[in-house]
Amino acid sequence: MSAPFVLAVPSKGRLQENTEAFFARAGLKLSKAGGARDYRGTIAGLDNVEVAYLSASEIASQLARGFAHLGVTGEDLVRENIADADKRVSLIEGLGFGYADVVVAVPQAWIDVRTMADLDDVTTGFREQHHMRMRVATKFVNLTRGFFQAHGITDYRIVESAGATEGAPAAGSAELIVDITTTGATLAANGLRVLDDGTILRSQANLVASKGADWSPQARETARVILDHIAARARANKYREVRTRFRQCDAALLGEAHSRYGVEAPFGGPTSSGMLTLHCPPGQLYALASFLREHGAETVSVVSLDYVFDRENPLFAKLEAFLGQ
Ligand SMILES: Nc1ncnc2c1ncn2[C@@H]1O[C@H](COP(=O)(O)OP(=O)(O)OP(=O)(O)O)[C@@H](O)[C@H]1O
Ligand SMILES: O=P(O)(O)OC[C@H]1O[C@H](OP(=O)(O)OP(=O)(O)O)[C@H](O)[C@@H]1O
Ligand SMILES: [Mg+2]
Structure with missing residues (x-):
């Protein structure tokens, strides 16, 4: 068996709770076989991943040494504990907690x-x-x-x-x-x-990648799968899905919705019967629904998204750029 992929996460307090919730929302369930005092864990469905529970400052040091591939820790600890931090680690994404x-x-x-x-x-x-x-x-x-x-x-x-x-x-x-x-x-x-x-x-908690870790092809593939989950969840959080159907909808109207409300049309323009699916930033939903009705829509429905999987994965692209091909 090849060496495990190591994901280092905080072992206590607010950062641990927030980190577990963050991965769970991305569809990655961290679990410790031995209960709360066990400092090794796994991710359901990702057999070669070893989750290492460490103190937040220790995570920064382990990433600097290449003992973990990815880790979650505060930017303050990265900048304090790692000399030449930008050469040795990459801050892949701010996680929106641990401010x-x-x-x-x-x-x-x-x-x-x-x-x-x-x-x-x-x-x-x-x-x-x-x-x-x-x-x-x-x-x-x-x-x-x-x-x-x-x-x-x-x-x-x-x-x-x-x-x-x-x-x-x-x-x-x-x-x-x-x-x-x-x-x-x-x-x-x-x-x-x-x-x-x-x-x-x-500072805030960040998902951090180590340059010095053993980035075998298998480790890169594991990182791609983890980052694919996270990116899909991040994209889903940015939008709500809006559906409607009306004949008057055309490219000009979609262009206007895009520039006024930041709306995306992930599956293109309306179908031949006028069905339309849009992704809209949460703060613009009411304005968009009003706009669509003013232009002829009878009904506009809105649902939350769990995941939006795109072909492009900006997080993995950032990791690959950092590691070099
Ligand atoms: N109110 C807060 N108090 C402490 N840390 C916070 C707070 N808010 C965010 N953080 C972040 O949490 C991280 C510190 O976490 P933690 O206290 O577990 O770290 P540690 O270095 O292991 O410290 P300790 O010596 O307490 O074990 C830092 O990145 C810090 O910026
Ligand atoms: O601006 P505030 O909201 O007051 O937060 C800042 C304080 O919180 C933290 O201590 P904490 O109580 O978490 O104890 P710690 O020393 O164990 O980290 C930190 O070390 C600061 O002292
Ligand atoms: Mg502390």
């Missing part, structure tokens, strides 16, 4: 410090006054270094923080922090404020 911003936050009491340029000024003053550099508490050491360097800030020192980073300024172990925020509640509760231009990265 978090990596930000520079300072005590609210620093009323004169609004921007990174202001911060640059006070770091220099702080060093002269206190004979030590300002301390930045973070677990995002690399992202912080890169961002501070891009803003020309050099008078600071990083204090590595494993958790509860937002508490560091009040505890006196740092002057400011770099950490993730989603709702802003934790920053506010700790009397901190994000600098106006202090957002380092807007």
Whole structure:
């Protein structure tokens, strides 16, 4: 038997739940034979796939080393943990969950410090006054270094923080922090404020491919099947299916529906009896139904789509472009 195809997914918390739901919606059911504490799983119907349940940061490292073919993890962890990330992994698609911003936050009491340029000024003053550099508490050491360097800030020192980073300024172990925020509640509760231009990265969970994995023809075929499921579901989510039948429908009317409402006609124009199937963005359904009735339709029905399989698979095309032929 050939080596398994490894899909790495988060082993706990919100990311795990969201990831399992995401694959399930795409028709890929992840299951663990040994229950919740089993860190190996399978995908029903895909025999050579091994699902590896790992922490989100470990997934980034495993992808960088080529120990997993595909994985789900946050872009923040990819950028923090992988040097030269764009050469070693490819972010195939943002998954629409796990949103978090990596930000520079300072005590609210620093009323004169609004921007990174202001911060640059006070770091220099702080060093002269206190004979030590300002301390930045973070677990995002690399992202912080890169961002501070891009803003020309050099008078600071990083204090590595494993958790509860937002508490560091009040505890006196740092002057400011770099950490993730989603709702802003934790920053506010700790009397901190994000600098106006202090957002380092807007992160979300991504489907990530590894360059260094063993991309045998069989592994590529497995990736194609997985990405085909995901692309079909993504395409289905973007549209509702609209059906109607009326004689006055012609190419000019379809052209107008396309430019006004973003409507696609996946099976071409109306049939000889005037039957028409359209795909319409959800937000435009009422406007489209009104438009069709104004032009002669008696009835317009709308249904949700589960999957739309296209010949083209943009996700697999992106993977192939990244891996090279
Ligand atoms: N409110 C949030 N808190 C923590 N992580 C979040 C939040 N929202 C989104 N995320 C994302 O989830 C990922 C972190 O997941 P998780 O905490 O499981 O990671 P980890 O690196 O394994 O951390 P841990 O040390 O807690 O095990 C990151 O990509 C992060 O951006
Ligand atoms: O902006 P907010 O919505 O307040 O979210 C941000 C906070 O949430 C996370 O911690 P979490 O409580 O998940 O604990 P963790 O340290 O175990 O990740 C994260 O580390 C931040 O501290
Ligand atoms: Mg965490």
